[in-house]
Amino acid sequence: MRSTIVWFRNDLRLHDNETVTRALEENEEVCFVYIKPKENQNNPIAAIAYPFRHQEQFRLECLHDLQSQLSKRGAVLNYYEGNAPDILMSLCDKHHISTIYTGAEYAHDELKEEAALSQHITLKRYHTSTLVHPQQLPFEISKLPDVFTSFRNNVEKGFQLTPLFRVPEQIQSHQLSLMSTAIPPLSSNHTNNKHDIHFKGGRAAALQRIQHYFFDSKCISRYKQTRNGLLGMDYSSKFSPWLSAGCISPREIYAQLLRYEQQYGSNESTYWLKFELLWRDYFRYVMMKYGNRLFYASGIRNISGQYSIDWNLFNKWCIGNTGEPFVDANMRELWHSGFMSNRGRQNVASYLVHDLHIDWRWGAAWFERLLIDYDVYSNYGNWQYVAGVGNDPREGRKFNIKRQQEMYDAEGAYVDYWLK
Numbered sequence: 001m002r003s004t005i006v007w008f009r010n011d012l013r014l015h016d017n018e019t020v021t022r023a024l025e026e027n028e029e030v031c032f033v034y035i036k037p038k039e040n041q042n043n044p045i046a047a048i049a050y051p052f053r054h055q056e057q058f059r060l061e062c063l064h065d066l067q068s069q070l071s072k073r074g075a076v077l078n079y080y081e082g083n084a085p086d087i088l089m090s091l092c093d094k095h096h097i098s099t100i101y102t103g104a105e106y107a108h109d110e111l112k113e114e115a116a117l118s119q120h121i122t123l124k125r126y127h128t129s130t131l132v133h134p135q136q137l138p139f140e141i142s143k144l145p146d147v148f149t150s151f152r153n154n155v156e157k158g159f160q161l162t163p164l165f166r167v168p169e170q171i172q173s174h175q176l177s178l179m180s181t182a183i184p185p186l187s188s189n190h191t192n193n194k195h196d197i198h199f200k201g202g203r204a205a206a207l208q209r210i211q212h213y214f215f216d217s218k219c220i221s222r223y224k225q226t227r228n229g230l231l232g233m234d235y236s237s238k239f240s241p242w243l244s245a246g247c248i249s250p251r252e253i254y255a256q257l258l259r260y261e262q263q264y265g266s267n268e269s270t271y272w273l274k275f276e277l278l279w280r281d282y283f284r285y286v287m288m289k290y291g292n293r294l295f296y297a298s299g300i301r302n303i304s305g306q307y308s309i310d311w312n313l314f315n316k317w318c319i320g321n322t323g324e325p326f327v328d329a330n331m332r333e334l335w336h337s338g339f340m341s342n343r344g345r346q347n348v349a350s351y352l353v354h355d356l357h358i359d360w361r362w363g364a365a366w367f368e369r370l371l372i373d374y375d376v377y378s379n380y381g382n383w384q385y386v387a388g389v390g391n392d393p394r395e396g397r398k399f400n401i402k403r404q405q406e407m408y409d410a411e412g413a414y415v416d417y418w419l420k
């Protein structure tokens, strides 16, 4: 009997997941595996003790939800903790498996794991995380434009959504006898204290969020006007946590957007969501083009800068104690909730780099620890952009924090909410 493993990483879904569909089509038995990765030792922030409960809780909720999607179909999710290549190789040895299916990733740590595995087994990787598939791009990755507008103009022309991948109602799965551990239970007293935003991990919650943001509230039709908001749940879609865990694909969101436009009409706002999803795609393609340069202080543009290494100042930024109210409010929101608006992210990043003159990678590493929507491509791509070493064609973009506060928090409601 031909058996294989589907190795889930940041694609925690069965629907519109080519990895799952192909594995089921090409094999008689499929084992589903998730491995909680080891601590990233390259992250300088790893040394700071912090419970990271929002990120961890969200991921656990996603896994429990995936488990229940699988069990409805007669399958199980095998959960492990440790070094992914070691665990996968021992599973393959024991069960005479020679091929593993997984969603393609393009960042350093993930590629390193894949390289270790590829020496021993065949790894089938499927690109499942973008709206526009690499094969739909009108250029080679090496010719990816360095300016987003040029990417978007080229890609939008003639883009058509191809059919979503479906998953069968029943799955012939197989419980590996090499002991997998139970998925850790969800913490019952987890709350986003002092915050009216609550993100619950998993596909069911992602679908509810789409239903609410599109069809129930029709907030999507006002998105372009509200998207720079700071307080509350509905100024922007809040799809990012589910997208980063892969509970839902951007293609599924886009399919729902098209359905919405057919029912209620399209406008600048409905278009703008597609625009933002293309930004997300773009940073994936930037990583594919530039690889590790996305982690260099000098960035993809190779611009060297003088950075302060003032740990004390950095610490104040992290905990929201810089004395700049707009920055502090945003940093406290991140600490307490695991989320921050796009407007907030741009401001705190600019402040760290252009006012405190601290290496942008320290800030990116802090975001990596705390954001529930942490995504290596969007995070490092956006940080480089703000730091002026990435894909921003304009030089020296520095935010005037006081002016930004006046524009986006004129009444002070946001700052009061987090600082009082």
Ligand SMILES: Cc1cc2nc3c(=O)[nH]c(=O)nc-3n(C[C@H](O)[C@H](O)[C@H](O)COP(=O)(O)OP(=O)(O)OC[C@H]3O[C@@H](n4cnc5c(N)ncnc54)[C@H](O)[C@@H]3O)c2cc1C
Pocket (backbone or CB within 6 Å): 227, 236, 237, 238, 239, 240, 241, 243, 244, 273, 276, 277, 279, 280, 281, 283, 340, 341, 342, 343, 345, 346, 349, 367, 371, 373, 374, 375, 376, 378, 379, 380, 382, 383, 386
């Ligand atoms: C310094 C910095 C770090 C960031 N780190 C991350 C990160 O780790 N993970 C992450 O998903 N986003 C990151 N972003 C992008 C953006 O801030 C978030 O995607 C957005 O705030 C999420 O809220 P939303 O889902 O309501 O977005 P919406 O405004 O509703 O946008 C819809 C979707 O489009 C995508 N999107 C929107 N803006 C961007 C953008 N600038 N870059 C890439 N994709 C975008 C997201 O997937 C988002 O869910 C970062 C931005 C900055 C300035």
